[in-house]
Amino acid sequence: MERKNVSLSYGIHRSPSIGADGELSECVNLIPKNGELTSVLPPKDTGIMLDEGELLLFVHNTSKYKNYIYAVGNTIKAFRITDGEREDFPFAHALENDESISHMQSIGNTLIGITNKSLQYFLFKDNTYRYLGNKGPELDMSFGLYGYLYESEEITVDISKNFLPEPADNPLFNMFTFPVEAQQQISEQLSPKINEFINYIKSFGNFTESFFVRYAYRTINGYYMQSTPILMTPNSGRFPYLPCSTQRYEGNILKEVKTRITAYVGRLDYRVDKEAIDVLRQWSDIIQSVDIFISEPVSYYVQDSRNYVYKKPSSFGSIEFIGARGGILSVGGTDADKIYARTGNLSKNTDFELGAPALSESDYNELVKRVSVFRKVRSISLDELKAYDDIEIDAEILQNLNVQEALPDDYNSHEKIKCNFSFIYNSRLNIAGINRYPYAFPPKAVVNYTNGEKSGNETVRKTYSYKITVLIRDTGSITAITSAASILNNLGEWIYYPNPNAYRMIIEKTDSAGGTLYADLQLTKHEFLNGAYYYNTGMDFTGKKPEIPTDATDYIHEPNKIYTSEVGNPFFFPLSGINTVGTGNILGISSATKALSQGQFGQFPLYAFSTDGIWAMEVNPETGLYSSVQPVSRDVCNNPASITQIDAAIVFTTDRGLKLLQGSDVVLLSSSMEGHNTDEGIFNISDEFSPLFVNDTEQFVEMLRSCLIAYDYAHSMLHIFPNDEAQKHYIFSLESNEFASYVGYNIRTVINNYPQTIVQSGNKVLSYDNYVSEDIYKGVAVTRELAFDDPFCMKIIHDLRVMSYRTKEKSRIRIAIFVSNDGQKWFQLHSLRQHSFRFYRIAFFTEMSDTDTLSGVSMMFDYRRNNKLR
Structure with missing residues (x-):
């Protein structure tokens, strides 16, 4: 036995x-x-009961509260447990009929719902939840210039060193260049006066030279949702305008002129829809202010140059003389009823003019195209925002613009985003399986605002309805988006779209009688900004409607990218936080470190599960963003819902069975x-x-x-x-x-x-x-x-x-x-x-x-x- x-x-x-x-x-x-x-x-019975048809989605847990988020059909609601009893919040958000929610995440008191159409944001404040929307609120601030024509006191300019006689009268030739000695003599007299004139205007926070303006929302972590850079032009052409009321000759040699430094002076203002302000104020816990940024001035005027010329009255224009062409400025009306229009040409063939040193047209245009640095000049709190207001800028800021805070360039922050997978790590939202829906900026938010035009010496209100369709070529497909209509007079010379892959822009212009014209513009990728632009002296409108590719979609599909948000800010995904993972489709993301919110930087803290294997993403401890991507395994997850974080490893399913990933090792468990x-x-x-x-x-x-x-x-x-x-x-x-x-x-x-x-x-x-x-x-x-x-x-x-x-x-x-x-x-x-x-x-x-x-x-x-x- x-x-x-x-x-x-x-x-x-x-x-x-x-x-x-x-x-x-x-x-x-x-x-x-x-x-x-x-x-x-068995699992512990918490004593919490849901009603029939209610599905628990998420537990929003912080050190101060523990709330339960649930869905009833397509409506999202929330409750908490108080003294052992369920207490529902006075909150209900109904999704669209064809929208369904897959899961939720949270960072602080912000709740993020991941649906089949977008990211949905909610804020827990004042003892309830508030729906914020599916992306940051659009302010669509419109910028204009209002002001007046200003001239200095009369200046007597001694040109006694001029020794060049004027040639015999020639009706086809009326521009003359001074000799070097006279150039220097004029410059010594006028250059300080011109600089004094410009600085005097700046001392009131006003502008005489062209510049770019844009705004950005300021959060506790930085800036996001910047507007497009808008070209503001109080004066164009030769600046400043120097008409000469009196000229003194000795024989046929000009020896003296009397002139006044003349230019349009503009103050920056803005317009916003009141409804947009109300929505923005709901984000007051996240957005602290709307900050205004401008570029250094862009001007035809060349500082310290000796290249002075003059033009005599003539019935013919001078090709060589680039006259003062005015700009885009409010030239009539009062307060919110101002009329903004092109000011018209200042330079006239019938006037005798001095010509200040000026860039060539091509050199000036190159300066405009290369502007990429924007400095903060004003911060507007949400409480200060109005439907219409001027932007007061401190004189010291304008006079020392190059030392003010610079605005980092933006990347697609206006877009609505849909994702299939999300994961919170180090207080950052990581998302994958992305569709981006570009924002179609209304025309009023991308150009110098105008609502009228010059008719002789009068300014009249006259507007058209404009729509802009932008075509973007990205990830092998074409995306076409069309803006809402804006009521404007014209679209100026510069239009920018904040995506470097935008290649075409179609403008639809409709007059009051319903007549529609179209302009088909080709965009140029900006050399220094994340965008593309159109810049020309005019747009050619015709009655032929341009064709849009029939296979164009309204989104950009990015199956192999991971977007990582700023710390504590799940609304903004900076360019530095975007990583490309392999060539397949990302199926899910997870971390292999313990689920602590801060200070956990392992060798491979984040893994991307893709159709071409598993990829590990290393964290840069200085920035908290991912610095490298490398393959770990050829295993392919066959059920993204199975990806589960367990302390220092991840389990997931494959066609072979249940597997465990730890470090760079993958083990079959089943x-x-x-x-x-x-x-x-x-x-x-x-x-x-x-x-x-x-x-x-x-x-x-x-x-x-x-x-x-x-x-x-x-x-x-x-x-x-x-x-x-x-x-x-x-x-x-x-x-x-x-x-x-x-x-x-x-x-x-x-x-x-x-x-x-x-x-x-x-x-x-x-x-x-x-x-x-x-x-x-x-x-x-x-x-x-x-x-x-x-x-x-x-x-x-x-x-x-x-x-x-x-x-x-x-x-x-x-x-x-x-x-x-x-x-x-x-x-x-x-x-x-x-x-x-x-x-x-x-x-x-x-x-x-x-x-x-x-x-x-x-x-x-x-x-x-x-x-x-x-």
Whole structure:
């Protein structure tokens, strides 16, 4: 007689071959732990009940509050628990009819809902949630210049060093250049006066030279959602205008003139829709102010040059003389009813003029195209914003513009974004599976505002309706977006769109009678900014409507990019936070470090799961952004919903089974589950335990394709739920590396609320947590074939004892023995005093507390060998 001890330290093993004694074919509501089987505690009942049709989406948890976000149909709501009772917030946000929410994230008191159409933002403030929208609010601020024509006191200019006589009168030639000596003489007199004139205007916060203006929202972390740079032109052409009222000749040599430095003087103002201000003020916790930035002046005037010329009255214009052409300025009306129009030419052929040193037209245009630095000149708090106001700028700021704060360039911050996957790490929102919906800026927000035009010496209000269609060529496709209409007079000479891949712009212009004309413009990529522009002296409008490619979409698809937001600011994804991962489609993202919010910089803190493998992204500890991307594994996840963060590793599913990623190593966890499911029905011999015998409807690896995984941090277990209403799911213990199953509940949603995992089962809210229970739990464990040392010999068991430890009086363990000679047909053995059999299996029916254990069985047996005499 021999003794055999079978230790129950294994979980489920489904290989068809004979394995180690003690491996289980089924293990229901029990789990191997420290070499023994112990009862699996069900998740803790939080006592929170949801009503019929309510689905828990997220637990918004901070140090100050814990709120539960849920959906009823396509409406998002929230509640909290106060003194053990559910208290709903006065908040409800209805999604669009074709919009559905997949999951939610949070950073601080900002909640982010990820839907099939956009990112939805909510703010918890004043004891309730407030819907912010699907991107930052658009202010669409429109800039104008209002002012007047200003001239200095009369200046007598001595030109006694001029010795060049004028040639005989020639009606086709009326511009003359002074000799060098006279040039220097004039410059010494006029250059200080011109500089004094410009600085005097600046001392009132006003402008005489062209410049660019843009605004940006200031948050606690920096700037985002900048406007396009808008060219403002109070004066164009030769600046300043120097008309000469009196000229003195000696013979035919000009010796003296009397002139006044003349220019249009403009003050910057803005217009905003009141409704846009009201929306922006709802973002006051995020947006601190609207800051105004301008560029250094861009002028035809050349400082310190000696190149003075003069022009005599003539019935013919001078090709060489670039006259003062006026600009775009308010020239009539009062306050908010001002008329903004082109001021018209100042230079007249009938006037005698001095010509200040000026750039050539081409050189001036190159300066305009190269402007890329913008300095802050004014900060407007949200409370100060008005529908119409002028922008007061301190004189010292204008006179020392180059030392003011510079605005970093923007990147697509106006776009609405849709993503399939998101992950919070280091207080940054990481998103992937992206569609970007470019914003179509209304014309009023991209040009110097005008609402009238000059008619002779009068300024009249006259407007047209403009729409702009922008075409963008990106990621191998074409995107076409069309703006809302703006009522303006003209679109000026400069239009910019903040995307360097924008290549074409179609302008639709409609007059008051309904007549429509079109301009088809080709855009040029800006050399120093993230954008493209059109810059010319005019637009050619025709009645022919340009064709838009029929395959153009309204979004840009970026399947292999990860966007990382600023710290604490999930609204803005800077250019430095965009990374390209491989060439496939990103399926999901997760971190392999512990789920702490700050200070966790591992070697590979973020992993991207893609159709071309797994990629690791290293963090730059100085910036918090990702500095490099490198491949880790060729494994491809087949179920993005399965990607689950567990302390310092990640589990995910593939076509081979459940895998674990740690560092750069990928390990298969589910090799023991490869094989056929056991027909539990043949062991269903107890009505009391029959609810625990649930047949699988599909192979384990097939079930993984659509499963949900909940991580029980407290007990280091993975709960793997089929995507159906089955009451049975699988458990993997990360301590014993063994599988078991559990029958008793199913789930509708899984929410990571570290160190808890929250699930909804039916209408109950449950929590995987560490708690003490006095309850007794039923469980079943069935061994695989006990082959002893010789699987081909017949054996007879004489004695069998169960090894267990029970702490509760109500705890008990019952067994049933099954036998077979072919390993296919099994029969229950009702007495040990029977024939010998080749294979034995033992079924354990347990009623144990979570402190009870089942260690195994000890058996006395004999072999019945065929080659021995009996």
